[in-house]
Amino acid sequence: MNIKPIEVEEWLNELETSATLDIAQSTIASLTTDEILALADDEQGGPGMGARAFYDELGSKKQNYGWIEGSPDFKQEVAALYQGVDGRGIDPHNVLQMNGATGANLAVLYTLVNPGDHVVVEYPTYQPLYEIPRTLGAKVDLWRIHEEDGWQPRIEELERLVTPDTKLICINNASNPTGTVLSREQLEAIAQIVRSVGAYVLSDEVYLPLEDRDSYCSIVDVYERGIATNSLSKTYSVPGIRIGWTVCDAELADRLRTCRDYSLICAGVFNDAMAVHVLRHRDQFLARNRDIMLRNRAIVQEWNAGEPRASWVPPRxxxxxxxxxxxxxxxETFCRKLLASRGVLLVPGSRFELPCGARLGYCAQEEALRCCLDELSCALRELD
Incomplete structure (x- = not known):
């Protein structure tokens, strides 16, 4: 198979270890293991009790293959994140544990896409969503987002792209790298268009909005052939355990089981236990991360207002x-100079086919963010 490198991953693989100040990542300030377990302390009875309860339970588990497609507890916790179409809920049997959202997307695309299939992909977006279908021999049409519309796509353009032969629509909600979100109304409009041709909709939902939650929903809450992929890496600040999942209908879930036997088998006993811990205490994780997001976004807003060479559409x-x-x-030249002279790492927009810009991972630690923005301003002023 001749597949193109993922441009953003290639950039990070080459340069992230040489950065002293990193605002290229899109995770919300990653947590240590002690911090993860401490977030359950209040419910467990005081300092250290969350960790003690976790390790007491883990200590009795054999380090074998464990639950191949995710433990019953994991499946129940994930299913509880969704309402399902018409509020019918999600059958935990149709939840499959994957190797992050990357592995989840790969499994779905390998399972569904065949040579000659027609696939429509929101664009620009995370590269595998369009590059994997192309590599598999599909005809890929791009459903473009528009900067002048706040990086939103236009529904009427999707209507023109979808045909009776369309097999799959791929969206990224929220969008990487722009941070824009498709509302429930937009998802319902997408579902209405594709329902008539029976196409699936794959929605990479690894970035969960932490505000205006009532206006947001998953694709599996509005469309019977919706496929949600997600993980604990971004919104939950735990990329190190590499736990993601798929949620879809029963027929496709059975097909995905075959694909994951070739690529994953299982995620491991410890990783599953940690994932269950995070999901059980998700309210604490989301509250912590919402505070970080709101505070840091305000910092960037203030910086942007005073920086004549920068502009952004604030992420949702x-x-x-x-x-x-x-x-x-x-x-790319600018970002390499910024790293070499000031130790600050950004991802150039051209790595997302969005030239003249950069992905800003603004949910880093506050002190690091402020320092990075100061250094970025100094580098921009040198261009005057």
């Missing part, structure tokens, strides 16, 4: 964002 309560930069060179 998620941890990834895109800043437009007024540069006298291409954005």
């Amino acid at each position: 309560g998620v941890s990834t964002s895109f800043i437009r930069l007024d540069l006298s060179m291409d954005d």
Whole structure:
């Protein structure tokens, strides 16, 4: 198979270990193991009790393959995140544990897409959502987002792209890297268009909005052939355990089981236990991360107001964002110079096919964010 490198991952693989100040990542300030377990302390009876309860339970478990497609507790916790179409809920049997959202997307695309299939992909977006279908021999049409519309796509353009032969629509909600969110009304409009042709809709939902929650829902809450992929990496600040999942209908879930036997088998006993812990205490994780998001977004808003060479559409309560930069060179050259001279790592927008800008991982630790923005302003002023 001849598949193109994922541009953003190639950039990070090469450069992230040489950065002293990293605002390229899109996770909300990652947690240590002690911090993860401490978030359950109040419910467990005081300092250290969350960790003690976790390790007491883990200590009795054999380190075998464990639950191949995720433990019953994991499946129940994930199913509880969704309402299902018409509020019917999600059958935990149709929840499958995957190797992050990356593994989840890969399994879905490998299972569904065949040579000659027609696939429509929201664009620009995370590269695997369109590159994998292309590599599998599909005809891929791009459903473009528009900066002048706040990085939103236009429903009427999707109507023109979808045909009776369309097999799959791929969206990224919220969008990486722009941080914009499709509302329930927009998802319902998408469902109405594709329902008539029987296409699936794959929605990468790894960035969960932490504000205006009532206006947000999953694709599986509005469309019978919706497929939700997600993980604990971004919104929950725990990328290290590499736990993600798929939620879909029973027929596709059975097909995905075959694919994951080739690529994953299981995620491991410890990782499953940690995932269950995080999901059981998700309210504490989301409250912590909402505070970080709101505080840091306000910091960037203030910085942006005083920075003539930068502009952005503020992200809708998620941890990834895109800043437009007024540069006298291409954005990759600028970002390499920024790293070499000031130790600050950004992802150039061209790595997302959005030149003249950068992905800003603004949900880093506050002190690091402020320092990075100061250094970025100094680098921009040198262009004057």
